[in-house]
Amino acid sequence: xxxxxxxxxxxxxxxxxxxxxxxxxxxxxxxxxxxxxxxxxxxxxxxxxxxxxxxxxxxxxxxxxxxxxxxxxxxxxxxxxxxxxxxxxxxxxxxxxxxxxxxxxxxxxxxxxxxxxxxxxxxxxxxxxxxxxxxxxxxxxxxxxxxxxxxxxxxxxxxxxxxxxxxxxxxxxxxxxxxxxxxxxxxxxxxxxxxxxxxxxxxxxxxxxxxxxxxxxxxxxxxxxxxxxxxxxxxxxxxxxxxxxxxxxxxxxxxxxxxxxxxxxxxxxxxxxxxxxxxxxxxxxxxxxxxxxxxxxxxxxxxxxx
Amino acid sequence: xxxxxxxxxxxxxxxxxxxxxxxxxxxxxxxxxxxxxxxxxxxxxxxxxxxxxxxxxxxxxxxxxxxxxxxxxxxxxxxxxxxxxxxxxxxxxxxxxxxxxxxxxxxxxxxxxxxxxxxxxxxxxxxxxxxxxxxxxxxxxxxxxxxxxxxxxxxxxxxxxxxxxxxxxxxxxxxxxxxxxxxxxxxxxxxxxxxxxxxxxxxxxxxxxxxxxxxxxxxxxxxxxxxxxxxxxxxxxxxxxxxxxxxxxxxxxxxxxxxxxxxxxxxxxxxxxxxxxxxxxxxxxxxxxxxxxxxxxxxxxxxxx
Numbered sequence: 001x002x003x004x005x006x007x008x009x010x011x012x013x014x015x016x017x018x019x020x021x022x023x024x025x026x027x028x029x030x031x032x033x034x035x036x037x038x039x040x041x042x043x044x045x046x047x048x049x050x051x052x053x054x055x056x057x058x059x060x061x062x063x064x065x066x067x068x069x070x071x072x073x074x075x076x077x078x079x080x081x082x083x084x085x086x087x088x089x090x091x092x093x094x095x096x097x098x099x100x101x102x103x104x105x106x107x108x109x110x111x112x113x114x115x116x117x118x119x120x121x122x123x124x125x126x127x128x129x130x131x132x133x134x135x136x137x138x139x140x141x142x143x144x145x146x147x148x149x150x151x152x153x154x155x156x157x158x159x160x161x162x163x164x165x166x167x168x169x170x171x172x173x174x175x176x177x178x179x180x181x182x183x184x185x186x187x188x189x190x191x192x193x194x195x196x197x198x199x200x201x202x203x204x205x206x207x208x209x210x211x212x213x214x215x216x217x218x219x220x221x222x223x224x225x226x227x228x229x230x231x232x233x234x235x236x237x238x239x240x241x242x243x244x245x246x247x248x249x250x251x252x253x254x255x256x257x258x259x260x261x262x263x264x265x266x267x268x269x270x271x272x273x274x275x276x277x278x279x280x281x282x283x284x285x286x287x288x289x290x291x292x293x294x295x296x297x298x299x300x301x302x303x304x305x306x
Numbered sequence: 307x308x309x310x311x312x313x314x315x316x317x318x319x320x321x322x323x324x325x326x327x328x329x330x331x332x333x334x335x336x337x338x339x340x341x342x343x344x345x346x347x348x349x350x351x352x353x354x355x356x357x358x359x360x361x362x363x364x365x366x367x368x369x370x371x372x373x374x375x376x377x378x379x380x381x382x383x384x385x386x387x388x389x390x391x392x393x394x395x396x397x398x399x400x401x402x403x404x405x406x407x408x409x410x411x412x413x414x415x416x417x418x419x420x421x422x423x424x425x426x427x428x429x430x431x432x433x434x435x436x437x438x439x440x441x442x443x444x445x446x447x448x449x450x451x452x453x454x455x456x457x458x459x460x461x462x463x464x465x466x467x468x469x470x471x472x473x474x475x476x477x478x479x480x481x482x483x484x485x486x487x488x489x490x491x492x493x494x495x496x497x498x499x500x501x502x503x504x505x506x507x508x509x510x511x512x513x514x515x516x517x518x519x520x521x522x523x524x525x526x527x528x529x530x531x532x533x534x535x536x537x538x539x540x541x542x543x544x545x546x547x548x549x550x551x552x553x554x555x556x557x558x559x560x561x562x563x564x565x566x567x568x569x570x571x572x573x574x575x576x577x578x579x580x581x582x583x584x585x586x587x588x589x590x591x592x593x594x595x596x597x598x599x600x601x602x603x604x605x606x607x608x609x610x611x
Contacts, residue, residue, distance in 0.1 A: 169497050
């Protein structure tokens with residue numbers, strides 16, 4: 001498969017993340033587009049740091065034609081009380097407004113690392129439900145992600161427990177392969193998830209076999225992640241993607257690659273690596289370009305019978 | 307919800323259970339008014355008059371008119387938006403910009419919904435005007451909470467009566483408030499069902515039970531202190547191939563004991579109704595033509611007067 005159109009078609013479910021690239025927002029968006037991507041995961045810093053302000057940044061994103069995969073990241077929202085909670089509600093509202101202005105319909109919220117936050121799962125669920133309510137008028141879904149160094153919620157299994165307790169239709173899971181690989185959560189638990197409630201899957205790998213302590217995980221996650229296929233956990237990552245796909249997940253995959261080397265490389269070098277990774281996942285892992293039986297019919301059986 | 311529960315420091319006696327029942331957490335008691343925003347208030351006024359409404363009062367400080375018939379209040383807001391630039395398209399087409407809910411205690415209701423994820427909207431009262439609390443609703447609209455509707459009304463404070471007109475014109479053919487139709491985005495039914503359930507205690511009505519001639523979507527019933535004041539919310543997702551999938555309050559539904567008689571009376575005032583294969587006047591209900599690019603009224607058979 002070498003035709004450019006086939007390649008673009010194959011990788012359309014994958015996107016890069018602004019955090020992976022250095023430089024001004026417009027240059028990042030151009031590099032992604034040139035590499036064939038049609039969507040971008042946006043981080044608030046990239047917009048707020050725009051020389052003409054975040055609204056100009058939002059206009060650039062719209063002008064680029066790239067679709068927003070999602071918007072990140074709301075941190076340490078849940079489990080607080082009193083004025084801390086009120087403060088976080090104000091932060092969350094501003095993030096929701098930015099998210100809506102960008103036409104993104106997913107806001108990523110990651111689990112709290114704060115020692116000031118309660119460890120009561122029911123209160124965590126209540127706060128996340130409130131966050132989801134705030135997001136409903138804007139049409140935004142909240143993807144809740146368990147950081148592997150989260151204080152209370154540090155595996156997707158606990159995050160899923162909290163999402164179930166909160167029970168709000170626009171609150172679901174954000175899956176990040178890094179945290180699953182780092183905390184060595186058994187992948188069997190993926191089969192218990194409802195694919196309709198996985199709102200985002202972020203993929204990345206890293207280069208050491210293990211990241212045992214929270215400090216190690218944090219340092220690795222923030223400086224030395226690599227694209228899928230470039231790290232040492234390829235087998236587990238393939239297993240993860242295949243399981244999520246088999247579950248029926250039809251949403252986007254985004255490359256959450258924080259890497260100190262990549263942010264000092266020329267952008268096309270990095271975006272081409274991302275493209276190679278996306279193509280590998282689409283073709284060799286998920287076999288996206290292989291037509292499914294009956295997919296090529298012009299009319300369904302029902303309408304031709306009528 | 308009792309004030310005591312929200313402000314325990316004010317409680318002199320031990321905490322009391324909430325005095326509203328679980329099914330009506332904020333003490334909802336119907337709709338006080340519906341607000342339209344438009345940059346063409348006179349054109350909208352004409353449509354409202356064909357629908358049997360009369361202008362009865364104007365706002366003290368803004369370009370806002372109150373239209374009324376029976377217990378129905380419609381507020382037409384032509385006050386320019388801050389910034390005052392050229393009105394956007396959505397302002398040229400009149401839109402339902404707010405719905406004001408009657409509640410037992412507005413302050414308590416407001417605190418209740420904010421606690422659960424209602425999104426407060428800043429209000430800008432002028433001197434001697436009421437500060438009416440509001441939260442964000444669908445598509446940029448607002449939901450107000452009003453507790454002064456019994457002995458005296460907000461309209462006595464913020465509005466000046468138009469001289470020489472009857473401040474309480476009777477309703478044509480027993481028209482009364484029945485519900486609001488909300489257009490919602492694709493796959494968003496359960497988000498909105500949850501929103502209204504969580505904040506207002508609405509209940510989903512079985513799909514077999516429908517009113518009027520436009521049965522699409524999901525129907526929610528809002529609780530009321532006086533059962534006669536309950537109202538409906540209808541949530542409708544777009545067709546798969548719809549060009550416009552935006553979310554908004556699309557139309558209001560008015561209940562009437564005899565639809566055919568009401569249609570005759572309104573036709574005499576100049577209102578036109580849709581008569582097509584898809585929708586036509588019958589005893590169950592009727593729907594008016596679309597005026598000014600977006601103003602529609604639906605009539606629904608309903609015995610309440």
